[in-house]
Amino acid sequence: MKESVLVKSFDALYAELADRAATRPEGSGTVAALDAGVHHIGKKVIEEAGEVWIAAEHESDEALAGEISQLMYWSAVLMVSRGLTPEDIYRHL
Numbered sequence: 479m480k481e482s483v484l485v486k487s488f489d490a491l492y493a494e495l496a497d498r499a500a501t502r503p504e505g506s507g508t509v510a511a512l513d514a515g516v517h518h519i520g521k522k523v524i525e526e527a528g529e530v531w532i533a534a535e536h537e538s539d540e541a542l543a544g545e546i547s548q549l550m551y552w553s554a555v556l557m558v559s560r561g562l563t564p565e566d567i568y569r570h571l
């Protein structure tokens with residue numbers, strides 16, 4: 479039987495990152511990214527989107543899933559940076 483794994487939803491990730499922004503814990507990469515600003519974060523979104531494309535063409539399902547998770551992370555960081563919530567996004571889906 480396949481072992482069940484505790485998974486994190488996009489909403490849970492977003493809540494975690496919003497909390498990082500509010501509490502600014504030492505050593506948080508998210509806090510550093512937010513301090514670097516929208517230009518830096520936007521470049522990471524583009525970089526990860528490119529890595530998703532390459533993985534989709536040339537890499538395993540597992541590698542592709544990892545790259546997509548990073549794209550989701552950077553999209554969430556960008557949302558926090560601009561003050562958008564998941565609801566702001568979901569109403570466009």
Ligand SMILES: N=c1c2ncn([C@@H]3O[C@H](COP(=O)(O)OP(=O)(O)OP(=O)(O)O)[C@@H](O)[C@H]3O)c2ncn1[C@@H]1O[C@H](COP(=O)(O)O)[C@@H](O)[C@H]1O
Nearest residue numbers: 494495498505506507508509525526529547548549551552
């Ligand atoms: N899910 C993520 C996550 N995904 C990606 N990243 C960061 O995004 C960057 C990816 O950029 P790169 O592609 O340059 O990284 P890389 O090491 O070269 O990896 P590859 O793309 O080559 O595989 C890395 O610096 C990662 O740390 C993430 N950083 C944090 N999180 C989660 O966000 C939460 C808050 O993290 P902190 O703010 O660091 O506490 C925690 O739950 C973390 O697990």
